[in-house]
Amino acid sequence: SLNAPLQMHIVQEPWHTIGVDIMGPLPVTQRQKQYLLVVVDYFTRWVELFPLRTTTSSDIAHILVDEIICRWGCPTYILSDNGPQFVSELFTNICSSLGIRNKTTSNYYPQTNMTERMNRNLKPMIAQYAQENAHSWDRHLSKLALSIRTSVNETTGDTPAYLNFGRDPKLPLDLLITNPGNNEPLLPTSISTEVDTYKQYLRKDLLTAHRIAQEHNEVRKMQQKNKYDQHSSKRSFKEGQLVWVSIPSVLKHGNLILYTKDLAVLFKSLVLPLLSSTVFPME
Incomplete structure (x- = not known):
């Protein structure tokens, strides 16, 4: 084989490295959306889904700044394919001005981009939504994203939500199968004490979760690298x-x-x- 050994990209904290990819064209919705921008945090596997009418550099840059950076902060790396939107002067200048390193992968080897792998799992789900609601699939994306964020990832061993926030959100289904205690006070007797205790617990729990997730990530990446390198040769x-x-x-x-x-x-x-x-x- 002429393939070079797989290069490992180690990520040690949430929103350090994100992957971006575009799906489409999909069936045109009533709101004229026909593309889907997928953004994945490489550490937590948290996914963001943005329906688009067009996929210009301006569209992508606007979402990057307003929806990703303003919400999660500036990543150190953005990984993408070498589509025109991601190698444009506008996109590269924005990344450069914010201290973000934009790394592109080859179109011929999309396995190096986690977001494209995520899209392979998303496509059957989107196809099902599009088949049942051809003109409104874009209105169901928040529910689809929630299902991914609250599902245990086989690589990290935790849900993206837990690694991002230190807890799993209470879902509508949880309200149907649990019975909240009627005697619980609406407010703690000592708010400051409760908050301090919770902060200490959350910090300890997050550090533990991040350490375990990092170990899982590194083991999984090494397994993928070893499997890939069996059919590669360094030139x-x-x-x-x-x-x-x-x-x-x-x-x-x-x-x-x-x-x-x-x-x-x-x-x-x-x-x-x-x-x-x-x-x-x-x-």
Whole structure:
């Protein structure tokens, strides 16, 4: 195989690294939405879903600032594919001015982007919503996001909500299967004492949860890397070197775009200045 060994991206805290990806076009809704912007926090697996009419750089930048940064703070990294919205001058300038490092992945190897993997799980859910409510799937996204945020992730061993807030939210179903005590006071007898106690408990609980999640993440990533590297080989190229390049052919099936190596185009090219130890741009 000509694949390079998989590069591990270690994340140690919530909202340090996020992935962004665009799904669509989907069935057009009554509000003229036909695309879905998916944002995933790599540490907690918390997902944000934003329906869009268009997918311009301005649309994406607006959501990044107003809906992500204003809510969760500035991430250190944003991972995306190299779609025009994410490599545009506007998007890269915003990231640069906020101290965010924008890293792109190859279209041919979307397995390196967690958000695209999340989308593979989302597509059947969106398809079901779209089939049952073709013109209103965008109105159900908050419920879909809630189900993901409150489901235990097999990699972290916790729900995204718990890793984000230190507790799982009370869901409508919880109210049907539990019986709150009638004797509970509406307010604690000593608010300051209760708050201090809760803060200490929450901090301790969050630190423990984050440590466990980080350990799970690192183990899972190492397993994925080892599995991937079994079919890879490390190769090194120099700037100006003449090499053969294989570009997978593009197959379109409806709105689905696939890349296949079976019909790959082979041509000669010169290696340009290296971007990293495994990314070699070609002339």
